[in-house]
Amino acid sequence: xxxxxxxxxxxxxxxxxxxxxxxxxxxxxxxxxxxxxxxxxxxxxxxxxxxxxxxxxxxxxxxxxxxxxxxxxxxxxxxxxxxxxxxxxxxxxxxxxxxxxxxxxxxxxxxxxxxxxxxxxxxxxxxxxxxxxxxxxxxxxxxxxxxxxxxxxxxxxxxxxxxxxxxxxxxxxxxxxxxxxxxxxxxxxxxxxxxxxxxxxxxxxxxxxxxxxxxxxxxxxxxxxxxxxxxxxxxxxxxxxxxxxxxxxxxxxxxxxxxxxxxxxxxxxxxxxxxxxxxxxxxxxxxxxxxxxxxxxxxxxxxxxxxxxxxxxxxxxxxxxxxxxxxxxxxxxxxxxxxxxxxxxxxxxxxxxxxxxxxxxxxxxxxxxxxxxxxxxxxxxxxxxxxxxxxxxxxxxxxxxxxxxxxxxxxxx
Numbered sequence: 001x002x003x004x005x006x007x008x009x010x011x012x013x014x015x016x017x018x019x020x021x022x023x024x025x026x027x028x029x030x031x032x033x034x035x036x037x038x039x040x041x042x043x044x045x046x047x048x049x050x051x052x053x054x055x056x057x058x059x060x061x062x063x064x065x066x067x068x069x070x071x072x073x074x075x076x077x078x079x080x081x082x083x084x085x086x087x088x089x090x091x092x093x094x095x096x097x098x099x100x101x102x103x104x105x106x107x108x109x110x111x112x113x114x115x116x117x118x119x120x121x122x123x124x125x126x127x128x129x130x131x132x133x134x135x136x137x138x139x140x141x142x143x144x145x146x147x148x149x150x151x152x153x154x155x156x157x158x159x160x161x162x163x164x165x166x167x168x169x170x171x172x173x174x175x176x177x178x179x180x181x182x183x184x185x186x187x188x189x190x191x192x193x194x195x196x197x198x199x200x201x202x203x204x205x206x207x208x209x210x211x212x213x214x215x216x217x218x219x220x221x222x223x224x225x226x227x228x229x230x231x232x233x234x235x236x237x238x239x240x241x242x243x244x245x246x247x248x249x250x251x252x253x254x255x256x257x258x259x260x261x262x263x264x265x266x267x268x269x270x271x272x273x274x275x276x277x278x279x280x281x282x283x284x285x286x287x288x289x290x291x292x293x294x295x296x297x298x299x300x301x302x303x304x305x306x307x308x309x310x311x312x313x314x315x316x317x318x319x320x321x322x323x324x325x326x327x328x329x330x331x332x333x334x335x336x337x338x339x340x341x342x343x344x345x346x347x348x349x350x351x352x353x354x355x356x357x358x359x360x361x362x363x364x365x366x367x368x369x370x371x372x373x374x375x376x377x378x379x380x381x382x383x384x385x386x387x388x389x390x391x392x393x394x395x396x397x398x399x400x401x402x403x404x405x406x407x408x409x410x411x412x413x
Contacts, residue, residue: 016043017366021199024049024101025082026110026117028057030155030181031139031215033078034188035195036109040081041359041368047101047384048082052405055086055377070350071374077356079374080346085385086378086405089120094403100388102127102134106208107195111139114149124210133208135198139191140214153215155181162219167226168240187218242289244296245325246303246311252325253303253311257289259321264288264295266318271302347373378406 021044025036033048033056040046050056058079062072088094102108108127110117117123124136138144141153142161156177159165164183165175194211202208220227229237242257257263262285264277276298282288288295303311308324315322324330331337332355344358359368381404385395398404 014369015366016041016369017363018042018044021045021106022104023047023107023109024098024105026108026112027139028111029061030058030078030184031187031191032109032111033058034185035137035139035191037078037081038188038192038359039107039195040372041370042361042363043366043369043371044107046082047380048079048084049089049098049101050084050086050377052086052088052402053377053407055405059377068350071348071376076346076348076351076354076374080344080356080370081372082374083372083380083384084375084378085381087381088403088405089122091401091403093398093401095121097385097388097390097398097404098122099130100390101384103131104388105131105134106199107135107137109137109139109191109195113152114140114144128208131208133202133206135195135202135208135211137191137195137198137211139187140212142216143214144212148216155183155215158183158215158219162216162223163226164219164223167223167236168238183215183219183222186222187213187215190218241292244292244299246296246300248303248308248311249306251308253308254323254325255315256321257285257292260319261285262288263320266320267295267299267315270314270318270320271299271306273299273302344370346370349374349376376407378404381406 018039021039023036023039023044023046025032025046025048027033027036036046036048048056054060056075056079058075059072060066061074065072085097087097089098102122118126127134127136140149141158142148142151148161156165159177160175165177169176190213191211194213198209198211226237229235239258244255244257246253246255255263255267260266262277264282265275267273268275268277276282277288280287281291282295306314312322312324326334332343337343341362342358342360343355345353346356348354348356361368382392382395382399385398385404386392390398395404399406
């Protein structure tokens with residue numbers, strides 16, 4: 001498929017689906033920065049408002065980058081397709097600058113704890129008076145109100161509290177926490193979904209509204225099937241108990257028994273093994289799942305003698321669900337991942353073109369485009385101030401006062 005992921009110097013990128021939508025992003029870490037990046041990928045004009053040095057937490061979260069005095073890999077991952085301005089919003093002139101941005105914004109995103117923006121005078125009720133069309137979106141940790149609202153939160157804590165980390169885990173076994181921040185990712189998607197609904201509704205009402213979600217709510221809601229099982233049957237659903245993981249001659253293989261009436265028969269045919277699915281203890285799908293440990297033990301030496309690719313080919317021919325168990329390095333090189341356009345070549349300051357994860361959503365007429373590489377802190381600050389009505393002299397004065405911060409040698413548009 002065509003590569004849509006390269007910044008084209010001196011070229012005007014095609015307009016995205018959200019061209020004309022202006023988004024202010026005041027978030028930190030993953031949830032809101034990822035949501036902001038998603039809007040940018042779809043063509044919105046995203047202005048990332050960062051605190052003065054050191055700026056967004058993502059900029060200092062990468063220890064290897066700190067050693068190299070280079071851009072954080074985590075900042076590079078979540079901050080393409082944005083312009084960045086660094087403001088001290090607690091100072092009078094920094095506050096004035098943010099309010100001028102708000103006056104012309106369609107969307108404001110943040111993920112500060114409940115009460116923080118309100119104490120600064122940037123709560124929804126305050127900003128709605130200035131800009132009634134503003135969609136004000138907040139991603140909380142545990143919720144806007146309630147006994148845990150004021151607590152600090154993080155993806156893994158949401159996994160822990162919501163039951164996510166013990167889903168599919170037998171009693172007495174240790175919890176399993178996902179290393180990949182899947183809750184953050186899903187919460188960003190949920191926030192984008194809510195904002196898009198509010199923007200569509202605004203076309204009819206002419207008014208914005210407040211949109212909220214939280215890590216905890218998304219972590220809990222993602223277990224929609226498991227919650228129903230407990231509510232209706234008093235039983236926990238375990239999907240992982242229908243999976244088998246095998247060591248192959250050159251890697252790892254996963255095989256599932258899901259969605260097949262007689263998966264054991266398919267496995268026997270795949271590896272030219274006498275079909276023992278007719279034995280009493282394997283005669284139904286439920287019995288096969290119940291005795292999966294024995295099935296796995298029988299096939300372990302057979303699978304170990306074959307390459308992963310051979311196993312996948314044999315099992316797929318019998319319509320048995322299976323996949324290689326890749327490392328992330330292997331997945332980054334995988335043909336299907338690259339065919340799907342999931343690797344974007346992103347220019348990262350100090351590193352050159354880097355193969356980073358792209359956007360999983362594909363639009364046929366208005367595709368996602370990499371129009372802006374991640375930039376140093378405050379890179380677009382002076383240009384943004386000029387665009388929003390500040391004179392060159394006013395912008396220079398704000399810089400002298402520390403209300404706007406621009407890293408050395410990056411005063412550029």
